[in-house]
Amino acid sequence: MQASATIENVYDVDAVRRQFPILSRQVNKQPLVYFDNAATTQKPQAVIDALVNYYTGYNSNIHRGIHALAEEATSAFEASRDAAQSFLNAEHREQIIFTKGTTEGINLVAATWGRANISEGDEIIISAMEHHSNMVPWFMLCQEKRAVLKVIPVDANGELDMEAFENLLTAKTKMVAIVHVSNALGTINPVKLIIEKAHNAGAVVLVDGAQSSVHLDIDVTDLDADFFVFSSHKVYGPTGVGVLYGKQHLLEAMPVYQGGGEMIKDVSFEQVTYNDLPYKFEAGTPNIADTIAFKAALDFTTAIGKENIRRHENELLFYATAELEKISGLRIIGNAKHKISVISFVIENIHPQDLGILLDHRGIAVRTGTHCAQPLMQFFSIPGTTRASFAMYNTREEIDIMISGLNKAIKMLS
Amino acid sequence: MQESNSIAAIENEIIEEFQLFDSWEDKYEYIIDLGKKLPALDPGFKTDENRVRGCQSAVWLVADFKDGQVAYKADSDAVIVKGLISMLIRVLDLQSPDNILNAKLEFIREIGMMNHLAQTRSNGLLSMVKQMKNYALAFKARKDGAGASS
Numbered sequence: 430m431q432a433s434a435t436i437e438n439v440y441d442v443d444a445v446r447r448q449f450p451i452l453s454r455q456v457n458k459q460p461l462v463y464f465d466n467a468a469t470t471q472k473p474q475a476v477i478d479a480l481v482n483y484y485t486g487y488n489s490n491i492h493r494g495i496h497a498l499a500e501e502a503t504s505a506f507e508a509s510r511d512a513a514q515s516f517l518n519a520e521h522r523e524q525i526i527f528t529k530g531t532t533e534g535i536n537l538v539a540a541t542w543g544r545a546n547i548s549e550g551d552e553i554i555i556s557a558m559e560h561h562s563n564m565v566p567w568f569m570l571c572q573e574k575r576a577v578l579k580v581i582p583v584d585a586n587g588e589l590d591m592e593a594f595e596n597l598l599t600a601k602t603k604m605v606a607i608v609h610v611s612n613a614l615g616t617i618n619p620v621k622l623i624i625e626k627a628h629n630a631g632a633v634v635l636v637d638g639a640q641s642s643v644h645l646d647i648d649v650t651d652l653d654a655d656f657f658v659f660s661s662h663k664v665y666g667p668t669g670v671g672v673l674y675g676k677q678h679l680l681e682a683m684p685v686y687q688g689g690g691e692m693i694k695d696v697s698f699e700q701v702t703y704n705d706l707p708y709k710f711e712a713g714t715p716n717i718a719d720t721i722a723f724k725a726a727l728d729f730t731t732a733i734g735k736e737n738i739r740r741h742e743n744e745l746l747f748y749a750t751a752e753l754e755k756i757s758g759l760r761i762i763g764n765a766k767h768k769i770s771v772i773s774f775v776i777e778n779i780h781p782q783d784l785g786i787l788l789d790h791r792g793i794a795v796r797t798g799t800h801c802a803q804p805l806m807q808f809f810s811i812p813g814t815t816r817a818s819f820a821m822y823n824t825r826e827e828i829d830i831m832i833s834g835l836n837k838a839i840k841m842l843s
Numbered sequence: 844m845q846e847s848n849s850i851a852a853i854e855n856e857i858i859e860e861f862q863l864f865d866s867w868e869d870k871y872e873y874i875i876d877l878g879k880k881l882p883a884l885d886p887g888f889k890t891d892e893n894r895v896r897g898c899q900s901a902v903w904l905v906a907d908f909k910d911g912q913v914a915y916k917a918d919s920d921a922v923i924v925k926g927l928i929s930m931l932i933r934v935l936d937l938q939s940p941d942n943i944l945n946a947k948l949e950f951i952r953e954i955g956m957m958n959h960l961a962q963t964r965s966n967g968l969l970s971m972v973k974q975m976k977n978y979a980l981a982f983k984a985r986k987d988g989a990g991a992s993s
Contacts, residue, residue: 457867780900780920780922782899782900782921783923783924786923787871787923790867790871797899798899812920813899841868841872841875842875
């Protein structure tokens with residue numbers, strides 16, 4: 430038997446696909462080919478069921494209710510915290526703060542830890558491949574505090590210049606905020622090494638795990654990350670939920686973020702006593718339904734097995750890369766040695782937007798543009814890229830459809 | 844009776860032309876062809892000031908006012924957008940500010956390009972129409988202002 434066939438035999442992609450109802454729909458009278466997974470993933474039936482079951486069975490506000498529904502909703506909500514704790518291998522459940530998503534997690538850290546710890550002349554290091562979400566909050570903080578924002582450059586392959594990073598680290602470096610996996614290039618950054626070097630310089634590290642958490646095994650304890658943020662909707666879960674993990678002593682020392690219900694213990698007009706972790710950072714009624722369904726997504730992903738998913742996605746990545754390289758005038762942007770299943774590319778004399786429009790007419794969903802990483806596009810001197818990103822349910826046949834669609838689009842455009 | 848060069852008459856012409864196409868590919872090949880044929884804007888006009896905001900591709904638009912008519916020139920680095928712009932120019936070029944401001948531009952829906960007007964597409968057709976009308980409004984204000992003072 431051929432070695433290349435064995436993986437498909439072990440990994441039953443058809444069975445996986447059957448769990449995602451949306452994949453059977455058509456777009457522009459063609460079967461949907463969904464390659465925009467780095468923007469958001471589709472949801473399995475288990476996640477949709479969890480949402481419906483909550484609203485039809487036990488919708489209620491959580492934590493202080495005395496009745497049965499409130500108790501059921503509270504335990505389901507808190508079970509999601511346990512699931513997230515185990516997904517990240519965090520030491521304590523109190524280290525899991527629920528947010529709206531990755532962006533809010535970063536803003537929370539910048540607004541609380543940042544305001545308390547950054548002063549004039551301090552330095553914050555980010556990289557040239559950050560998503561705007563891990564760039565703008567630090568830019569804003571630096572402006573407010575007259576601190577200095579430093580940027581780790583990338584090389585032509587889309588890898589971080591680690592030597593430059595070490596040179597940027599100084600006694601004034603207080604924070605290194607770094608993306609684990611680039612959404613535009615697919616590059617997997619050596620975050621463990623970055624954390625080690627940053628810690629040696631006395632800096633705190635925030636890891637943006639928006640793209641990594643769905644593909645890689647995350648162990649915040651082993652990484653020794655100070656903060657780690659990610660979003661549910663990129664891990665087959667609902668939108669509007671994210672996780673901020675933080676080291677206990679940092680979270681405890683941080684000032685509160687938003688004021689309101691849930692985050693307080695006692696309130697009088699003279700004095701407010703704040704709640705303990707994690708509630709101190711969870712003001713107001715949280716996104717209960719989506720947070721509960723988030724657990725279904727984590728359970729679903731874990732049951733299939735990240736390693737199995739990764740093997741399948743890597744096969745797709747290698748196959749798609751080889752097929753794309755056959756197209757004349759096509760250049761892949763981001764050729765890092767370690768990549769997840771994201772391929773960004775440009776084609777000579779063709780604007781990504783034109784490709785995107787023509788592919789859409791064939792039912793193929795890709796992303797075109799700057800991928801919220803404008804400085805990175807400026808570095809590569811391109812107006813943007815076309816990006817195909819693969820998930821657990823994608824197939825080789827879908828890649829063939831995209832390649833054929835691309836060839837037809839190129840013919841129409843040139 | 845409609846004049847042959849009125850906005851409505853030109854819109855009808857375009858609608859009739861599009862009725863000849865059987866497939867979406869034919870339509871897009873035609874739009875791409877229009878995009879390629881639209882004369883490139885002088886590089887001197889491709890300034891930040893002339894950029895139409897809200898587009899994924901770069902779109903530049905300039906307008907002139909002469910003899911009561913607005914003359915438009917535009918360019919883009921994406922060819923489908925350029926083709927769509929070319930049709931807008933064909934309809935609105937050398938019309939009076941009032942006619943431009945009142946134009947409903949129903950042809951966009953009629954030829955099946957309505958999806959390009961949706962906000963989410965961010966390909967700039969909507970911003971483009973808005974910007975063309977803004978120029979018309981500005982020229983109208985200038986004309987009315989000049990009229991009132993004389």
